[in-house]
Amino acid sequence: MAERRIIELANADEIAHRVADWLAGLIEAGTGPFSLCLSGGSTPKRLFALMAAEPYRSTIPWDRLHVFMGDERVVPESDPNSNAAMSESTLLSHVPIDRANVHLMPTDGEPEQEARAYERTLQQAYGSDTLHPGRPLFDVVLLGLGKDGHTASLFPGKPAVEVTDRWVAAVPEAGQEPYVPRLSLTLPAIASSRHVAFLVSGADKVEPLRRVLAGEPLPSGRVTSEGEVLWYVDRAAMGH
Numbered sequence: 001m002a003e004r005r006i007i008e009l010a011n012a013d014e015i016a017h018r019v020a021d022w023l024a025g026l027i028e029a030g031t032g033p034f035s036l037c038l039s040g041g042s043t044p045k046r047l048f049a050l051m052a053a054e055p056y057r058s059t060i061p062w063d064r065l066h067v068f069m070g071d072e073r074v075v076p077e078s079d080p081n082s083n084a085a086m087s088e089s090t091l092l093s094h095v096p097i098d099r100a101n102v103h104l105m106p107t108d109g110e111p112e113q114e115a116r117a118y119e120r121t122l123q124q125a126y127g128s129d130t131l132h133p134g135r136p137l138f139d140v141v142l143l144g145l146g147k148d149g150h151t152a153s154l155f156p157g158k159p160a161v162e163v164t165d166r167w168v169a170a171v172p173e174a175g176q177e178p179y180v181p182r183l184s185l186t187l188p189a190i191a192s193s194r195h196v197a198f199l200v201s202g203a204d205k206v207e208p209l210r211r212v213l214a215g216e217p218l219p220s221g222r223v224t225s226e227g228e229v230l231w232y233v234d235r236a237a238m239g240h
């Protein structure tokens with residue numbers, strides 16, 4: 001079982017700075033391609049904006065980055081609920097990343113077909129259609145925590161949480177707003193990672209975070225990694 005570490009910080013801004021430094025350090029410590037899976041929702045916006053600004057914009061070797069999405073709302077990119085649009089406007093359109101290495105989830109077709117298409121994208125990037133222990137698909141997976149304990153678009157009680165034979169699942173019914181169909185990495189795909197980092201901020205996350213830390217098998221609590229699962233949380237989310 002992956003090591004779980006809780007890193008409690010003062011507020012959302014401190015989480016963004018700490019995670020930006022941690023990510024930059026990981027990327028700069030390596031030499032080859034670095035695969036980073038982005039989370040959706042609103043919490044990552046501060047982190048993404050920070051990474052798009054100096055010094056990170058100049059110091060991170062963006063040419064080595066391969067960027068993927070952990071989940072997506074099946075809406076046009078013009079829709080304010082689009083995770084791709086959020087990632088583009090806060091980060092991707094501001095950094096010198098090779099666009100051929102940016103892999104957003106397709107949302108213009110039927111969700112099941114788009115889930116399979118994205119799974120093929122991941123398999124092409126990985127070089128196999130089987131996940132091999134010891135050779136993780138992602139270097140880092142960033143995740144958020146929903147008020148119901150979901151993460152990515154794996155909602156409690158929904159079938160996608162239990163999918164183990166696919167890397168990407170279609171989620172016809174979201175368990176939390178926005179109630180639109182979703183695409184989501186599955187738990188095995190998330191587990192094929194060197195590091196998972198949850199970013200959790202705000203008093204509205206006290207309840208789900210307490211439940212996860214108490215060991216409830218919520219989707220976010222079932223996330224594992226080949227390396228470590230870090231929880232970057234602020235005092236408000238810890239109820240302090």
Ligand code: 6PG
Pocket residue numbers: 039040041042043044070071072073083143144145146147150151152153
């Ligand atoms: C999504 C996200 C989702 C998010 C949590 C937390 O597409 O909705 O991937 O898993 O991380 O719902 O969202 P906030 O950061 O907006 O609280």
